[in-house]
Structures are given as C-alpha cells and as structure tokens.
Amino acid sequence: MSTAELHTLTGAYALHALPESEQRAFERHLEDCEACSQEVRELSATAARLGLAVAESSPRDLRERVLREITTVRQEAPAHGRRERTGGRGRTGRWYAYALAACVAAAAAFGGVAVWQNQLAQDARQEANQAQRQNEQLAQVLSASDAKTSSGELTGGARGTVVVSQSQNRAVFLASGMAPPPSGKVYQIWFNDEGTMRSAGLMDPKASDDAVLLDGPVDQASGMGITVEPAGGSAEPTSDPVALMDFPTA
Structure with missing residues (x-):
C-alpha cells in the first residue's frame, strides 16, 4: 500500500473499520506521520462524542x-x-x-x-x-475509502477539520475548542460555491467540540465558511466569516 493511500485511512482507522493487515500497516505509518496522527486523535475524539449521543x-x-x-x-x-x-x-x-x-x-x-x-x-x-x-x-463520510481531510486553526485558538468524500458527495466539519457564540446567536456553516455561499447547517451553540454533517451535497463547492448568525440561522451570511477553509483536493 502506497503512502498516498495510507493518508486516506484516518477516518476508517478512527472507527476501527480497517482489516487487520491494513490496520498494522497504518499504525506503522502513524509512527512517522504527525499529520495523520493529529487527524486520528481528532476523529477518535469525535467518534467518542457520537457514542455518547444515545x-x-x-x-x-x-x-x-x-x-x-x-x-x-x-x-x-x-x-x-x-x-x-x-x-x-x-x-x-x-x-x-x-x-x-x-x-x-x-x-x-x-x-x-x-x-x-x-x-x-x-x-x-x-x-x-x-x-x-x-x-x-x-460515520459513512468519516470511514469512506476516498475521504480526504484538511485541518487548520480557527479564530480564538480553536481548531477545525473538514472531511470530504466525493463518493458520498458529503462533508463533515469537526470543531475543537470553539468559543460559544454571543447570546442569541449561532454559528452557521456555508458551502463556498465559487464565491456564492450556500447554507450547510447550524452548529450546536452549547458545544465547544462538535461534529457536523454538512447539510446538502458538496457538488462543486470548493470550501466552507462559518459566520455568526441570529438563532435559527439566516438565508445568507449577515456577518464576516469567523473561519474559511478550503476543501481537500488530494
């Protein structure tokens, strides 16, 4: 298995969905790849939070x-x-x-x-x-064989990871350490369709760590943004973005 292929296995590994041979190969890869190690830690933490969602x-x-x-x-x-x-x-x-x-x-x-x-x-x-x-x-997006991830720092020291699967035509945003929005406000996620922002759902205003399945298909979107909106969300952004992230392409 090539190194490029190993980079795509973070989601499946975090969900314990790899066969034993691929798991061993990926664990050897983790010893030398800090980027994949970071993604696995973030995805594993998210999977644990989902387990508590019952x-x-x-x-x-x-x-x-x-x-x-x-x-x-x-x-x-x-x-x-x-x-x-x-x-x-x-x-x-x-x-x-x-x-x-x-x-x-x-x-x-x-x-x-x-x-x-x-x-x-x-x-x-x-x-x-x-x-x-x-x-x-x-879970299907996180464990998809073609899932690609991109991570970055957000406003206030928070960290965000976006996972995109073309086969599923869906994306997941994982947030860690986000400050709560102002009272009466909510974080709203948007697809970036060549400069046009398309609503992709709301984040839980009470959760500093959150996993959000973006609402709607990825289609031709090249990235995503987050704005602060009135409770219930808006039809279009009404504030400057607090975060902008490009979708991974490779």
Whole structure:
C-alpha cells in the first residue's frame, strides 16, 4: 500500500473499520506521520462524542405538553408483560427507550402519572430515527475509502477539520475548542460555491467540540465558511466569516 493511500485511512482507522493487515500497516505509518496522527486523535475524539449521543435531553416544553395532554388522553391498560417490538437491540431501540423514559420521568417529577401517550411516543420515535440517520451518514463520510481531510486553526485558538468524500458527495466539519457564540446567536456553516455561499447547517451553540454533517451535497463547492448568525440561522451570511477553509483536493 502506497503512502498516498495510507493518508486516506484516518477516518476508517478512527472507527476501527480497517482489516487487520491494513490496520498494522497504518499504525506503522502513524509512527512517522504527525499529520495523520493529529487527524486520528481528532476523529477518535469525535467518534467518542457520537457514542455518547444515545442519551438525549428532554425538550424544554415537555412538562407542559405532558400535563396538557394528560387531561385529554385516556391512559392505556397495563400490557401484562407484553413487549413492544423495536427491531432488535440496536442504537435506534436504545434512543427510543431513552426518549420515552424521559417523558415518564418528567411526568412523575411534576406530580403527574406515568403516561404512555401515542403522540409523544411517535415524536420520540421520529427524533430518534432522525438522529440515527444523521449519525450513520456522518460515520459513512468519516470511514469512506476516498475521504480526504484538511485541518487548520480557527479564530480564538480553536481548531477545525473538514472531511470530504466525493463518493458520498458529503462533508463533515469537526470543531475543537470553539468559543460559544454571543447570546442569541449561532454559528452557521456555508458551502463556498465559487464565491456564492450556500447554507450547510447550524452548529450546536452549547458545544465547544462538535461534529457536523454538512447539510446538502458538496457538488462543486470548493470550501466552507462559518459566520455568526441570529438563532435559527439566516438565508445568507449577515456577518464576516469567523473561519474559511478550503476543501481537500488530494
């Protein structure tokens, strides 16, 4: 395996997706390649954070929704040991269970009765499925055989890494040590389409370290930028970029 090929294996190695022979070869390569070592550390840290994403915080309006619907929805009869099929014990099932447990805990904490309410259960299932799909797509980009990475320093000493896969036509941005945006603001990511900025999604304003699957295909974009925007984002940039990064080409 050539050195050029070894440089493309950082994402797959961080996700433990390499066959044993390629893993050994790549680990020998890491001893002499500081750039790949840095990328592996950043990608491994991101993979660990994604592993913790199975626990979801309950929405702020959950208490009001539960208490309001208690008065309109009849409580279901006991299931007598019946188990609902969840399609296996995979990640989706765990996320669904956590979300539903949050509903029950919130109702009990405010003096309510544990309620198995269909609409809340459906909302939790949809949110869990959406989170699973996004994490799966993010992992596919990081582990793609043609994934290419580019890293650089950002404003305030933060560090950013962008991973692009042409076969997936998607990109992932990994941030480390970013300062929180001003109150009422959010970091918004943009594709750079030959000077025209196309929205690629919002970053979590509470996370100094974040992994973001850019919203939409890469297509002909040559890079990305980050601006500070009002909460909820903007249709086009309204401030100077706090970061600009070119997409890797080789």
